Every structure is written in structure tokens, then in C-alpha cells.
Amino acid sequence: MYYINPNVKDLYRVKFHDKRGEVLRLDMNENPVGLPLDFVEEVKKKITPSFLSTYPEKDELLELIAKHNGVAAENISLTCGSDEAMRLIFQCFGEEGKDLVTVTPTFEMYDVYSKMFGMNHVTAEYGTDFSVKVSDILDSITPQTGIVILLNPNSPVGTAYTKEEFQAIVKKAAACNAIVVVDEAYHYFYAPTFLQDAVKEEHVIVLRTFSKLCSIAGLRVGYATANPQLIDYIEKAESTFNVNNVGILFATEVLKRPDMMEQMIQEEKAGHDWLAAEIKNAGYQIFSENGNYLLFYPHKDSKIIVNKLKEQGIWIRDYGRGILKGWLRVSTGDVTSMKKFWEAFLKVDEK
Incomplete structure (x- = not known):
């Protein structure tokens, strides 16, 4: 068998x-x-037989993302949607038998990945007033914790973390040798971000996607931002050409149009x-x-x-x-x- x-x-x-x-x-x-039709039609003109027959090239998009976010290209790993970034993080840092800490309710895939990689899912629960105590999250982080996930804002509830709350969680996670992942899928609908913290800290990763505001969910483009060492580990685990040419093209052209965004x-x-x-x-x-x-x-x-x-x-x-x-x-x-x-x-x- x-x-x-x-x-x-x-x-x-x-x-x-x-x-x-x-x-x-x-x-x-x-x-x-979705995206404006005239924009889509204009970008489609760049999709030639030669373009489709060539393996993907990421560098231009990486530079645009870096400039867009005020970081270096070495701080970014382009992924097949932020879903792939999540999976790669669990593959790299999700030690079997350790705890994953999240709030509940939250995005269901984090529970799926915890099971897939043999982690124990520990949750801090929202109350009936749709608030969650940060003290409950902090109490859930122990030396047994491997990964802490924060959605900012959280889906489906929509609440967000203050700078002070985030820093307290990052500090506690560091003391317990745990990775902190901040999922910012809804960043463009909520401007505050912890992306700059991800670049500075040794154990923080921020995820973003082109699926929501940028309206190319069907093309599966996302990225992780972190210090170069974490990015290096993530890219060692990813497939050789993990994001397709058409997705890269549309993401590139969207970022060139801040007025449209x-x-x-x-x-x-x-x-x-x-x-x-x-x-x-x-x-x-x-x-x-x-x-x-x-x-x-x-x-x-x-x-x-x-x-x-x-x-x-x-x-x-x-x-x-x-x-x-x-x-x-x-x-x-x-x-x-x-x-x-x-x-x-x-x-x-x-x-």
C-alpha cells in the first residue's frame, strides 16, 4: 500500500x-x-504568442511593489496569491506539534494549514460584542507557539489592531521564538499597516494580495514582505516559476496606474x-x-x-x-x- x-x-x-x-x-x-474594461483591453494587447511561451520574469513587478511600499525588492517574495505565501510560511516555519495562534472567527485556511502541517490550532475568541481581548492573544502565546497569525483588519469581523497591541504581540512572540504573520489582504480598504515593521523585525511577515482592490483574483498574485533572511527561506521552498506571466503583467500595469487604484x-x-x-x-x-x-x-x-x-x-x-x-x-x-x-x-x- x-x-x-x-x-x-x-x-x-x-x-x-x-x-x-x-x-x-x-x-x-x-x-x-472588476477592473475598467478599457484598461483590461489595453493590457490584453501585450499578450502575444511569444509572451505566453516564455517563462515568467518577476523583477519589474518586484521593483514596482518595492517602490509602492517603500521597501527594497529583497524584502519581497512574489507568490501565487497570498494563499501560496501562507502555505510556504507553514512549510518553512510550521513545526509539527507546535501551536498556531489565531483569533476566531478568522480566515478558514489558516486552520486548514495548521492541520495539514500537524500543528495545534489555539484560538482567542471574539465576544458577542465582536471584540477580542488582546490579553487573550498574549496569554495564548507560549514557548509551545510556532506561528501567530493576525489579520489586519480581520475577516470576517473587520476589527483591527492598534500599534501598541501589535507591538505587545510581536514582543511576546519574540520571547517565545515564534513567527508573527500579519495578513493585510484588505489593506487598501484600511490604510494603517505594519509592513515597515516586517522589514525591521527578525520574525514578522506581512502578506498582501492583488485579489481584492486590484481585482485580479482570477490571476492569483500576492506577495510576502519580511527581512531578507525570512524571504530567502520562503523562496527556497517555492516552485521555480510560481506566478504566471499574465498575472505578473496585470499586477505590473495596475501598479503603474495609482489614479485607477x-x-x-x-x-x-x-x-x-x-x-x-x-x-x-x-x-x-x-x-x-x-x-x-x-x-x-x-x-x-x-x-x-x-x-x-x-x-x-x-x-x-x-x-x-x-x-x-x-x-x-x-x-x-x-x-x-x-x-x-x-x-x-x-x-x-x-x-
Whole structure:
């Protein structure tokens, strides 16, 4: 009988097979309208047979990212989405039998990777007021801890860490010889960042992605930022050509258009603020802090609402357990998309 890694054999994974292209996608924090069409058409002209037949080259994009963030190219590792960066971090620094520390609820893949690499997942729990005590996180970090994950802001709740809270966690992790990973997937919807700390500290890594604001989730481009030694370890574990040419091209061209990025930030903010105001004015319980998403509690069963909206080509997310049980999460985008969702929702959730 062939060998199968016991950490993988019975690992539960959710597979995504739904066709997403022709629906209003408000369930996974994508940009529902995507990049401007004229920009996409202009970039597509650069995709020639020769371009596609050539192995990828990262250097120009690495330099642009470095300039964009005020760091050196040696501080960056380009990855196949930030998902690959997460996996590489666990592969490099996730010692089997050690603890992974996160809050809960948070992005589900961190729990998947902890199981895949044989780590124990230790969590600090949010309260019913959607707050988490940093003291609980600090108490969870012990000499048994291998990796600490902080999403800033956290998905799905949207809360963020202050500089003082972050520094306390980094200090405690250093004393316990643990790596700290800061997932900044929603950075462009929440400006404060710990990226400069990642460059200075010996044990801090910041992750970012081009999937959210930059609207190329389908091309899978992300990156890790850290001191050169950590980046060297990560790149030793990655495959030779891990990010494709088309993804590199679009990420490069997006960064060359800061005006377009700012316009998309403002469009999302306008839609987010519009929808939040409508939900509040309608008397729903809402939690809306940071990130391109918000939570609110419907009158009817959340699963019924999700299914009825899906029949109309509008996809949102609900939760079945914990403090989020019965809550809806809606990805926010431009005002037009938000109005389409809200009109359909009100009909579905009529008392």
C-alpha cells in the first residue's frame, strides 16, 4: 500500500465548482465589477504568442511593489496569491506539534494549514460584542507557539489592531521564538499597516494580495514582505516559476496606474457607506468597521435568504455557528452593485 501523509488523508476541504462569472459576487470579497474594461483591453494587447511561451520574469513587478511600499525588492517574495505565501510560511516555519495562534472567527485556511502541517490550532475568541481581548492573544502565546497569525483588519469581523497591541504581540512572540504573520489582504480598504515593521523585525511577515482592490483574483498574485533572511527561506521552498506571466503583467500595469487604484478605492467606499446607511436606516443590527465587507442580522433565516438571492444571481455569505450564527456578510463594491443587492434583499427579507 502506498504512503499517504496522515495530516492530509482525512483533511476536510471545501471545493468551489460554481460558475461565478455571470452573477453578482458579494460572497468572497471580490470586486463585483472588476477592473475598467478599457484598461483590461489595453493590457490584453501585450499578450502575444511569444509572451505566453516564455517563462515568467518577476523583477519589474518586484521593483514596482518595492517602490509602492517603500521597501527594497529583497524584502519581497512574489507568490501565487497570498494563499501560496501562507502555505510556504507553514512549510518553512510550521513545526509539527507546535501551536498556531489565531483569533476566531478568522480566515478558514489558516486552520486548514495548521492541520495539514500537524500543528495545534489555539484560538482567542471574539465576544458577542465582536471584540477580542488582546490579553487573550498574549496569554495564548507560549514557548509551545510556532506561528501567530493576525489579520489586519480581520475577516470576517473587520476589527483591527492598534500599534501598541501589535507591538505587545510581536514582543511576546519574540520571547517565545515564534513567527508573527500579519495578513493585510484588505489593506487598501484600511490604510494603517505594519509592513515597515516586517522589514525591521527578525520574525514578522506581512502578506498582501492583488485579489481584492486590484481585482485580479482570477490571476492569483500576492506577495510576502519580511527581512531578507525570512524571504530567502520562503523562496527556497517555492516552485521555480510560481506566478504566471499574465498575472505578473496585470499586477505590473495596475501598479503603474495609482489614479485607477484610488478611483476604485473611492468607488468601494461610496458603495460601502451607502449600503451601511441603508441597513442602519432600515433598523437592522449591523457591524461595519474595516474591509470591503459588512455584517448584519436579517429578520428571516439567513440560509433561506442566501438561497433565495442565489436564485436571482446574487451571492452573499452567511454563518452557521459561533457568534456569527445567523448573520449575513456582504462584500461591498460600487453603489450600483449595492443598490441591486439591497433591492433584492428587501423583497426576500419582508416581514
